Amino acid sequence: MIKRGKPTKNGQVKLTFSVPADHAAGGISLVGDFNGWDPYAHPMQRRNGTYQVSLTVPSERPIRFRYLADGGVWFDDADADHCDEHGCQLNPTGREDSSTAPFPA
Numbered sequence: 001m002i003k004r005g006k007p008t009k010n011g012q013v014k015l016t017f018s019v020p021a022d023h024a025a026g027g028i029s030l031v032g033d034f035n036g037w038d039p040y041a042h043p044m045q046r047r048n049g050t051y052q053v054s055l056t057v058p059s060e061r062p063i064r065f066r067y068l069a070d071g072g073v074w075f076d077d078a079d080a081d082h083c084d085e086h087g088c089q090l091n092p093t094g095r096e097d098s099s100t101a102p103f104p105a
Contacts, residue, residue, distance in 0.1 A: 002079045004094050007059040013092035016054040017077070019067060021046055026070025030055070032087070033064045062091045 005014035017030050028044045028051045035041035035055075044051035044067075057063055066087040067075050080088035 002077060002090065004092060007093055011059050012056045013059040014054055014056050015090070015092060016052060017044070017065075017067075018050045018052045019044065019077075021049050021051060023075075024051070024067075024069035024073065027051070028070075029068045031066055031068050039068045057092050059092050062089050064089055 001018045003016040003018075005016075007013050019028055027046075029039040030042040030044060030053050031037050031039050034057050042053050042055060044053040062081070064087050065077075065080075067077065069075065076083045076088045080090050081094075082089040
């Protein structure tokens with residue numbers, strides 16, 4: 001599940017990503033173009049039966065992301081705006097226009 005906050009006056013949006021704890025046996029990290037695809041930058045914390053992490057990103061630009069579970073298992077999020085063989089895309093504000101259409105293949 002992905003929760004999107006409202007854009008702030010300075011153009012930032014807080015995003016919270018949640019994955020059911022039974023989706024992966026070990027830890028999970030959120031990786032993407034916002035952190036250089038670094039699996040150590042945004043490890044998810046286990047809380048109340050889920051893994052969760054929040055981050056703040058610019059509101060005007062879509063992000064690309066995937067989850068990386070222990071053992072090198074990559075997976076996508078069905079709540080993303082678009083997923084393909086390169087991962088998922090999410091528009092931080094939830095609005096789609098010509099500048100936030102899915103990235104070309």
